Amino acid sequence: MIRRHILLMLIILSCTKGAAVQNTVQLPADRFIDPRDGHAYKTVRIGEQEWLAENFAYLPYICEPGEADCGVWVYDYDGSSLTEAKKTPQYGMYGALYSWKAARELAPEGWHVPSDEEWKELERHIGIDANAIDDKTWRGENNEADRLKKEGDTGLEVVFGGWMTDYGKFNFAQQHANFWCADEVDAGRGIERLLGLTNGRIGRDAGNKGCGFSVRYVRDR
Numbered sequence: 001m002i003r004r005h006i007l008l009m010l011i012i013l014s015c016t017k018g019a020a021v022q023n024t025v026q027l028p029a030d031r032f033i034d035p036r037d038g039h040a041y042k043t044v045r046i047g048e049q050e051w052l053a054e055n056f057a058y059l060p061y062i063c064e065p066g067e068a069d070c071g072v073w074v075y076d077y078d079g080s081s082l083t084e085a086k087k088t089p090q091y092g093m094y095g096a097l098y099s100w101k102a103a104r105e106l107a108p109e110g111w112h113v114p115s116d117e118e119w120k121e122l123e124r125h126i127g128i129d130a131n132a133i134d135d136k137t138w139r140g141e142n143n144e145a146d147r148l149k150k151e152g153d154t155g156l157e158v159v160f161g162g163w164m165t166d167y168g169k170f171n172f173a174q175q176h177a178n179f180w181c182a183d184e185v186d187a188g189r190g191i192e193r194l195l196g197l198t199n200g201r202i203g204r205d206a207g208n209k210g211c212g213f214s215v216r217y218v219r220d221r
Contacts, residue, residue, distance in 0.1 A: 032219075034058060034108045043219070044155035047125040049118065050219040053157050055095030058106055059085060066168025068210025071102030075162055076170050090173065094161025097212030100190035103180045111217035113182040116191045116204075118218055123202060126154065136204075143200030156216070160197050164212030178213040 032052065033040045042053040062085045063070030065078050075090040075097060085091060098106065103113050114122075120133050123140075126147045132139045148156045162173035174197065181191040185206040192213060194203030207213060 046122060046154050046156065049122060051156060052216050053155055055159065055161060056215040056217060057095035059096055065164060068099060068166050071099035073097045073164055073212045075173055094159055095214060097164050098215050099212060100180055100209035103215045104182065107217055110220050112220060113180055113215065114218040116181045116183040119181055119193055138201040138203050140201040145195050145200050145202045148195065158195050161214050166208045166210030178207065179216055180213050
């Protein structure tokens with residue numbers, strides 16, 4: 001009887017010890033809260049990267065359309081009130097638009113604008129041929145871009161918030177999504193990524209740095 005009791009205690013201790021070890025495993029977070037404004041963002045791990053799964057929406061200030069040196073806009077909003085800008089349906093659906101410079105400067109601590117190479121890493125992960133990634137403006141032959149969209153299987157959930165030209169015209173909401181890369185082409189242009197609602201490919205192009213594009217940050221590694 002005593003031997004059975006000791007054996008039972010050893011089994012319990014063994015199970016408890018295993019459970020304690022299991023609880024110390026750190027799983028990737030699925031939410032990030034920007035401490036500057038309390039805004040909570042879904043995040044998703046794709047391969048070895050962790051991305052914001054929503055468009056960035058930090059509004060420390062709001063600019064008039066076409067104020068390229070200012071750098072923060074909400075699609076179709078041309079006022080000066082942060083309160084009113086945040087009430088617009090466009091802000092609720094698509095977040096904010098940023099110049100290339102503002103996108104880099106406003107990144108929350110621990111996150112950054114993804115580089116061209118980090119976008120290529122994502123593209124390789126979803127199955128785009130490596131040669132196409134380096135050689136073509138529009139990449140993908142099997143609708144790989146659809147995996148990044150709202151109904152895709154990666155969880156990135158790209159939405160089509162349009163963009164703003166550097167002279168203040170808003171274009172293509174519900175049709176196009178344009179995202180900044182950290183790399184610049186030259187003094188006036190930065191590399192961008194483009195996705196279209198009905199296009200199964202991912203575009204890589206150059207955008208004027210004063211344009212307003214959406215931003216998806218990637219976590220520092």
